Amino acid sequence: MSLLDALHNKWYRVEDVAGPDDERRRLLDLGVTPGEELVVVQSVPLGDPLVVMVRGMRLALRRREASWISVR
Amino acid sequence: MHSLEAARTASSTEAQQVFHPPLETKSQLLTVCLTGAPNAGKTALMNALTGGSFRTANYPGVTVTLSRGKSKAEFGSQVLLVDLPGVHSTSAVSPEEELSCRVIEGRHNSVKPDALVVAVDATQLERHLRFASFVARQHKPMVIALTMMDLLPRAQQSVSVSKLEAAIGVPVVPVDGRTGWGAADLMSALHIALANPVTRQSALVSVPEEPVSAYQSIRDLLAASGALKNSNQFLLARDSFTARIDRVVLDRYFGFPIFFAILVGLFSSIFWIARPFMDLINWLFSQTGHLLLALLPPGALSRFLAEGVVGGVGAVAVFFPQIVILFFLMTLLEDSGYLARGAALVDRPLSYLGLHGRSFVPMLSGFACAIPAVLAARTIPSKRERLLTIWILPLMSCSARLPVYALLLGALLPGAAWKAGMTLGVIYVSSLLVGALVAGLISRLILRRRTASLLAMEMPVYRKPLLKPTLRMTWSRASAYLKRAGTPIIVISSCLWLLSNFGLGSHQPAPADGTRAPLVASSDLDHSFAAQLGQTFEPALHPMGVDWRVGVGLISAFAAREVFVSTMAIVFHVSEAADTQQQRSLLENMRTATFLGSSKRIFTTSSILGLIVFFFFSLQCLSTVAVVRSETNSWRLAGLQLLFYTGLGYLLSSALVVSLRFLGVD
Numbered sequence: 001m002s003l004l005d006a007l008h009n010k011w012y013r014v015e016d017v018a019g020p021d022d023e024r025r026r027l028l029d030l031g032v033t034p035g036e037e038l039v040v041v042q043s044v045p046l047g048d049p050l051v052v053m054v055r056g057m058r059l060a061l062r063r064r065e066a067s068w069i070s071v072r
Numbered sequence: 073m074h075s076l077e078a079a080r081t082a083s084s085t086e087a088q089q090v091f092h093p094p095l096e097t098k099s100q101l102l103t104v105c106l107t108g109a110p111n112a113g114k115t116a117l118m119n120a121l122t123g124g125s126f127r128t129a130n131y132p133g134v135t136v137t138l139s140r141g142k143s144k145a146e147f148g149s150q151v152l153l154v155d156l157p158g159v160h161s162t163s164a165v166s167p168e169e170e171l172s173c174r175v176i177e178g179r180h181n182s183v184k185p186d187a188l189v190v191a192v193d194a195t196q197l198e199r200h201l202r203f204a205s206f207v208a209r210q211h212k213p214m215v216i217a218l219t220m221m222d223l224l225p226r227a228q229q230s231v232s233v234s235k236l237e238a239a240i241g242v243p244v245v246p247v248d249g250r251t252g253w254g255a256a257d258l259m260s261a262l263h264i265a266l267a268n269p270v271t272r273q274s275a276l277v278s279v280p281e282e283p284v285s286a287y288q289s290i291r292d293l294l295a296a297s298g299a300l301k302n303s304n305q306f307l308l309a310r311d312s313f314t315a316r317i318d319r320v321v322l323d324r325y326f327g328f329p330i331f332f333a334i335l336v337g338l339f340s341s342i343f344w345i346a347r348p349f350m351d352l353i354n355w356l357f358s359q360t361g362h363l364l365l366a367l368l369p370p371g372a373l374s375r376f377l378a379e380g381v382v383g384g385v386g387a388v389a390v391f392f393p394q395i396v397i398l399f400f401l402m403t404l405l406e407d408s409g410y411l412a413r414g415a416a417l418v419d420r421p422l423s424y425l426g427l428h429g430r431s432f433v434p435m436l437s438g439f440a441c442a443i444p445a446v447l448a449a450r451t452i453p454s455k456r457e458r459l460l461t462i463w464i465l466p467l468m469s470c471s472a473r474l475p476v477y478a479l480l481l482g483a484l485l486p487g488a489a490w491k492a493g494m495t496l497g498v499i500y501v502s503s504l505l506v507g508a509l510v511a512g513l514i515s516r517l518i519l520r521r522r523t524a525s526l527l528a529m530e531m532p533v534y535r536k537p538l539l540k541p542t543l544r545m546t547w548s549r550a551s552a553y554l555k556r557a558g559t560p561i562i563v564i565s566s567c568l569w570l571l572s573n574f575g576l577g578s579h580q581p582a583p584a585d586g587t588r589a590p591l592v593a594s595s596d597l598d599h600s601f602a603a604q605l606g607q608t609f610e611p612a613l614h615p616m617g618v619d620w621r622v623g624v625g626l627i628s629a630f631a632a633r634e635v636f637v638s639t640m641a642i643v644f645h646v647s648e649a650a651d652t653q654q655q656r657s658l659l660e661n662m663r664t665a666t667f668l669g670s671s672k673r674i675f676t677t678s679s680i681l682g683l684i685v686f687f688f689f690s691l692q693c694l695s696t697v698a699v700v701r702s703e704t705n706s707w708r709l710a711g712l713q714l715l716f717y718t719g720l721g722y723l724l725s726s727a728l729v730v731s732l733r734f735l736g737v738d
Contacts, residue, residue: 022163023526028283029161030528031199036287041315044413045327046420049429049527051318055287056196056227058314058531060416060429065528 003040003052003061003069011039012071019068031055032069040066101142101152102266103184105175108191109203110158111532113219115139116249116541117191118155121147121259138171138183147259151266154183157450160530162206162281166453176207187213187266189258193220194246195227195533197300201240201276201290202283208242208276213265217258218246223533226313230301239297241274250541314409314533321413331417334410339439339500340493342397347489349393357386372594376569384565384638385558392554394478395471398440400546407537411436412529419527425508426515428452429527431461435507438468439500440549442696446703454525459709460515462700464507466691466717469500472633476687479637483662484680503688560631565638568628572602572643597621597643598668615726616686617679617733619667629692636687676738682729690721 006012014036017027031054032038038054049060061069106121108114122141139155156175157168174180176188190207192200207214224230237244243261247254279289294300321330361378368374405411411433419429430452438445445465452458469477477499481492575595597603606620613623625639637658644661665674691697691714701710 023528025163025283026161026526026528029163030530031202031283031287033284033287035284042318042322044322044416044419045324046417048420049416049529051322051416051531055198057199058318058533060412060419060527060529060531062419062423062527065526 001071003038003050003066003071004063006040006071008040008042011037013037015070015072017069019065023065024068027065027069030059031057032059038071101150102186103154104143104151104187104189104262104266105154105156105183105185106189106191107156107172107176107203107207108158108217109160109193109196109200111530112158112191112193112200113217113249114158114191115155117189117217117219117247117255117258118153118249119541119544120247120249120252120255121153138175143259147256148263151187151262154185159203159206162203166451168450176210178210185212187215187262189215189217189262191217191219192244194218194231195220195223195229197231197236197294198287198290201294202279202286204240204242205276205279205286205290206281208274208279209281211277213262213268214242214274215258215261215265216240216242216244217254218244219249221246222248223535226533232299232301235297235299236294239293239299240276242276250538312533317534318413318531321410322417327417331414334405334414336497338398338401338405339497341401342394345397346393350390353390353392354386357382357389361386372573375573376566380566380569380573380642381562383641384569385562386641390475392550394474395440396546396550398471399549400542402436402440403542403545403549404537407535407542409532409534412531415529416527416531419529421508423525425512426457426460426519427464427511428454428457428461428525429529431457434461434465435468435504438465438470440471442466442468442470442693443699444549446696446699449703456519457525459704460511460519462703463514463709463713464511466693466696466713467503467507467510467689469503469688470633470693472693473687475634475637476629477684479640479658479662480680480684480687482659483675484677484684486659486663499684499688506688561635561638564628564631564635565642568602568624568639568642571605572597572600572624575600575604602643615730616682616722617676617729618683619674621665622674622683626686626692629687630694632695633687633692678729678732678737681732682725685728686721686725688721689717689724691717 003012014032014034016034017024017032019027032052036054038052041051041053041058043050044060047063049062050066052059052061052066106114106118118139118141121143123144138157141153142150143153144150154175156172159169159172161169162173171180175183175185178184188207188210190200190204192204204214204216218231218233218236221231233244233246243265245254245258245261247258249255275293279293280286321327323330361382364378364382365374368377414436415429415432418432422429422431431449433451434445434448437448442465445468446462449458449461449465452461477496478492481495485491485495573594574592576599577593602624603620606624609623610620613620613626621643622640624643625636628639629636640662641658644658644665662675663673666672667674697710697714700713701707704710
């Protein structure tokens with residue numbers, strides 16, 4: 001499923017990272033790689049972006065960016 | 073650790089036996105670049121190593137220009153340190169990342185590193201070591217500075233420096249740039265690395281470039297080394313200090329109220345705290361003026377010093393406390409880590425306007441000064457969003473406007489400090505809203521083609537800012553501001569005093585004894601050079617409801633906006649000096665100033681409001697034009713910006729004055 005549908009504060013494993021080439025590469029560079037575990041910590045007041053914790057880092061991801069990440 | 077240091081000392085002695093210390097035999101200093109992922113503590117490290125002050129902040133991507141400095145002499149042979157912008161991704165996206173990669177790979181024209189120091193955040197080893205592997209592939213002498221060690225207990229981790237060093241085959245030195253702890257060890261490790269260019273192959277070199285396998289191989293490397301213990305990400309995500317603060321400041325209901333409360337608190341405390349200091353400075357300058365007049369023999373020179381130099385500089389210096397407090401609070405906010413949250417909060421509304429969450433920091437800096445703000449816009453990845461941010465930055469109410477607004481509001485609302493404060497608040501908020509409007513209109517009407525845009529922004533952990541580094545940073549920013557603004561202020565106020573106190577001899581009343589008038593003579597303001605120049609463009613000022621004396625102020629403000637205040641001090645002090653012995657404050661002089669040859673007052677409600685509107689829009693800052701040109705590499709955008717905002721200011725100001733007077737508001 002997409003990271004957008006992930007429950008908050010529940011850990012998931014990244015299955016695949018899609019999206020346009022440059023953006024996809026950026027997410028991989030930041031450590032959002034298939035097999036890695038991540039958790040949606042919260043979303044900011046307007047619901048966008050989401051705050052995701054991955055590899056010990058808090059990362060603000062727009063919903064558009066989160067939709068490219070499929071998790072299990 | 074102990075065996076490690078022993079090994080280091082041993083190889084150091086060896087180095088001195090085999091090589092001459094290379095740094096002392098060369099006349100030119102070796103270049104050492106500080107690199108790392110954003111927010112790894114590079115800039116604080118730069119501070120510790122050089123003993124100088126550079127921009128450092130707990131916000132990803134604050135180092136936007138290459139700051140340089142010599143290492144402190146107490147650390148042995150000096151090297152030239154260059155602080156490179158942080159790099160998230162070596163498939164460079166933003167211009168500053170590209171710049172860093174160019175330098176590291178040796179493709180930069182002027183900066184050629186002889187060695188590299190990689191700042192690695194101990195709490196985020198995997199990500200930061202992956203960047204270190206990119207550096208290691210360049211086969212240059214390198215040292216890893218392990219930062220954020222104080223955060224390890226909070227992250228419930230521990231890192232063994234010696235095991236890490238053994239595993240990756242690169243010297244690792246724990247440091248804390250903010251306190252200077254470990255800086256001497258880092259420098260001696262660096263000297264050893266420089267003296268022994270042929271070291272054993274680092275394990276990092278074999279880390280592949282492709283991210284997925286790179287992360288896997290670093291994870292394997294760390295696991296095999298046993299350097300990292302007890303990493304409990306699960307707990308960290310929910311129950312850490314940072315998570316608890318984030319739950320409050322990013323709360324669905326409280327997030328925005330807290331955000332606005334912080335901004336309102338920021339700007340209102342500038343006025344409350346600064347008041348006593350401003351009174352003190354005011355008193356000091358007026359006493360100095362009196363003293364000069366009393367001590368020096370009466371004549372043009374003593375008046376020039378007292379009124380032109382001391383009076384002109386004093387009128388601006390009075391606002392220095394406000395600027396210092398603004399810089400101090402901004403530095404605190406940056407260092408605490410809140411600014412990144414602010415950027416995340418406003419990303420959605422800003423991207424609706426065609427901007428980016430990262431536009432928030434340049435915009436906020438724009439309230440201090442447009443020049444660092446334009447530079448800070450480099451962190452915005454997409455060109456379209458970056459140019460749009462730069463386009464609206466001159467609207468942000470910068471600190472140079474503060475003296476002008478304070479003066480005009482003082483004249484508009486005498487004796488009601490809170491009303492002036494409220495109005496100033498309205499001006500600040502409006503400058504943000506108008507900036508948003510301009511950005512929205514341009515992105516909807518002109519730059520309609522949307523390009524790819526990515527947020528993916530790191531939110532650093534909260535850290536308590538340390539007082540000393542914060543004060544040092546405040547001082548370095550404030551003194552840089554003073555240096556930049558100070559020279560034009562002194563030069564322009566001196567020139568203006570001369571122009572408004574001397575005129576062509578033939579225009580002066582004939583001397584009583586019938587001698588011929590000299591070519592240039594001491595003059596009253598009405599017959600001075602300034603009057604002759606000013607009167608030629610006075611018709612253009614009629615719609616704004618002001619006379620040529622204010623016009624001289626508006627023109628001189630193109631050097632720096634705050635020059636307007638010192639100009640007012642000179643033109644109105646000079647013109648009123650005749651009928652009063654005691655020095656009256658500028659405000660009183662302005663309040664009683666009238667158009668020449670009539671009893672009509674110049675500073676009325678409508679004309680003051682008109683001036684405020686003019687300063688609100690007009691791009692009266694040639695330094696901003698210069699920096700926009702160099703950042704965008706085109707005169708077109710910079711020139712267009714100058715014409716657009718100044719023209720808009722003139723039109724809107726005139727329209728306001730004319731319509732207010734039509735409605736009967738004088």
